[in-house]
Amino acid sequence: MRVPILKQGSYLIASVQSSLSDEELIQLSDDLIDKVSDVRSKGVIIDVTVLDVMDSFATRVLRDIAQMIKLKGAPTVVVGIQPEVALAMVSLGLTLGSLKTALDLEEGLSLLKNPLSEDND
Amino acid sequence: MSKEILENNLDSFNERLPILNDRDIVNIRSKGRKFASDLGFRNQDQTLIATALSEICRNVIEHAGKGEVIIKSVIIGKKIGISFIVKDNGPGIKNLDRALQFGYTTGRGMGVGLSGTKRIMDEFELETKQGVGTTVTMTKWLNEFEY
Numbered sequence: 001m002r003v004p005i006l007k008q009g010s011y012l013i014a015s016v017q018s019s020l021s022d023e024e025l026i027q028l029s030d031d032l033i034d035k036v037s038d039v040r041s042k043g044v045i046i047d048v049t050v051l052d053v054m055d056s057f058a059t060r061v062l063r064d065i066a067q068m069i070k071l072k073g074a075p076t077v078v079v080g081i082q083p084e085v086a087l088a089m090v091s092l093g094l095t096l097g098s099l100k101t102a103l104d105l106e107e108g109l110s111l112l113k114n115p116l117s118e119d120n121d
Numbered sequence: 122m123s124k125e126i127l128e129n130n131l132d133s134f135n136e137r138l139p140i141l142n143d144r145d146i147v148n149i150r151s152k153g154r155k156f157a158s159d160l161g162f163r164n165q166d167q168t169l170i171a172t173a174l175s176e177i178c179r180n181v182i183e184h185a186g187k188g189e190v191i192i193k194s195v196i197i198g199k200k201i202g203i204s205f206i207v208k209d210n211g212p213g214i215k216n217l218d219r220a221l222q223f224g225y226t227t228g229r230g231m232g233v234g235l236s237g238t239k240r241i242m243d244e245f246e247l248e249t250k251q252g253v254g255t256t257v258t259m260t261k262w263l264n265e266f267e268y
């Protein structure tokens with residue numbers, strides 16, 4: 001299933017609806033990169049609340065998406081990583097690199113709106 | 122449920138599933154999670170188990186093309202656990218010591234799959250022969266206080 005991407009103000013919000021196959025993740029990556037140029041978005045949020053596993057592939061794709069969107073001038077925030085998923089990622093040895101995360105949509109949006117106050121890397 | 126398994130039914134589940142594409146990885150790990158949950162594993166351990174399973178099945182697709190997994194419950198003495206046997210007839214691993222090192226990859230990955238999975242699971246065994254294939258056998262035990 002294709003991940004819906006909504007436009008809210010000058011931000012794009014992609015809400016993952018179910019566990020994703022690799023193909024669907026790549027599709028999300030392509031869709032986001034297209035859309036971000038189309039609408040001159042100021043930032044992208046990827047909501048992964050429903051994901052019950054983030055393995056090395058998913059992590060790598062999310063990192064790559066953020067990297068490519070950054071090249072287009074917009075920051076990406078991943079929101080909703082479940083605590084047990086985060087812990088499993090750490091146990092596996094996965095890091096999110098420079099990828100920004102927030103608890104939920106609201107926190108993610110405020111992170112995008114006030115990058116200077118909260119963005120300290 | 123675990124107590125009943127212990128008393129009545131030594132082989133509560135044993136299922137063989139093919140690993141042919143990335144869709145299968147998603148199905149296999151959710152099945153692994155469900156079995157783990159039925160055995161009495163807590164949510165955090167279910168997630169660890171599903172993540173480990175995802176990594177090893179992904180290695181099959183990425184490095185060997187296809188394979189299969191057997192998911193089963195194991196009971197040894199008073200210990201209950203969940204076991205996965207992930208098998209392929211791919212090219213095998215040339216340098217196993219290096220492959221098990223964190224960060225080592227021959228592909229585009231981050232090289233975390235094998236080392237991380239070994240850390241997550243309680244038992245981890247990897248048999249490989251060049252030109253013949255690779256088999257990973259891994260187990261996670263339930264903590265005694267959980268049943």
Ligand SMILES: Nc1ncnc2c1ncn2[C@@H]1O[C@H](COP(=O)(O)OP(=O)(O)OP(=O)(O)O)[C@@H](O)[C@H]1O
Pocket residue numbers: 056057176180181183184185209211212213214220221225226227228229230231232233234235236255
């Ligand atoms: N089933 C397999 N058949 C053949 N080679 C394998 C298999 N599994 C792992 N390998 C080899 O071992 C290496 C290390 O595997 P590992 O899963 O740790 O990292 P990776 O798959 O390369 O990257 P990542 O898992 O981080 O995406 C692989 O690059 C590959 O060369």
Ligand SMILES: [Mg+2]
Pocket residue numbers: 056176179180230233234235
């Ligand atoms: Mg791997």
